Amino acid sequence: MTIEEALKKDVVWAVLGATPKENKFGFKLYKRLKSYGYEVYPVNPNAEQVDGDICYSTLTDIPKVVDIVNVVVPEQVGVAAMSECEKLGISTVWLQPGADTDAVINAAKERNINVIIDCVLVQLP
Numbered sequence: 001m002t003i004e005e006a007l008k009k010d011v012v013w014a015v016l017g018a019t020p021k022e023n024k025f026g027f028k029l030y031k032r033l034k035s036y037g038y039e040v041y042p043v044n045p046n047a048e049q050v051d052g053d054i055c056y057s058t059l060t061d062i063p064k065v066v067d068i069v070n071v072v073v074p075e076q077v078g079v080a081a082m083s084e085c086e087k088l089g090i091s092t093v094w095l096q097p098g099a100d101t102d103a104v105i106n107a108a109k110e111r112n113i114n115v116i117i118d119c120v121l122v123q124l125p
Contacts, residue, residue: 001092001114003123006068009037014059016081017072017099018042018050026072027051029096029120033070036124041066059084070120071104072096078104086111094120 005011013033019026019042026042030050033040041064042050045057056062059069059081069085071078071093078099085093085108092114095104100117108115 001068001116003116003118006092006094006116007123011038011067012064013038013040013068013070014043014062014066015040015070015072016043016059017077018044018047018055020047020050020055025096029070029072032121032124039064059088059090066090068092068094070094070096071099073099075099075101075103079107082107082111082113085113092116094118096120
């Protein structure tokens, strides 16, 4: 999946690392995707809500099939998430700057998960 395909309106997103803290990148990413009209789900085991929406503890808890997981978490969480993506049949992850470590990229590629490395905030001005 290319960046252009990922940004089509019918794509369902999850933001792994979404947070209710408005000054954090995970909040800004979630809010931006939501403001552009995407169906987007926040994922963070340490939050109950993000921007007034239910926050899910894991990708598995989301009640919808997700097309893309936007990753904005530390390396070890990102690596572990690739196994969950594989189990759920999620074929594309979008790695934000800082989440795009070699270990996360390799974990995704080992599972035949397409990797996009870019900043959503740049692509959705």
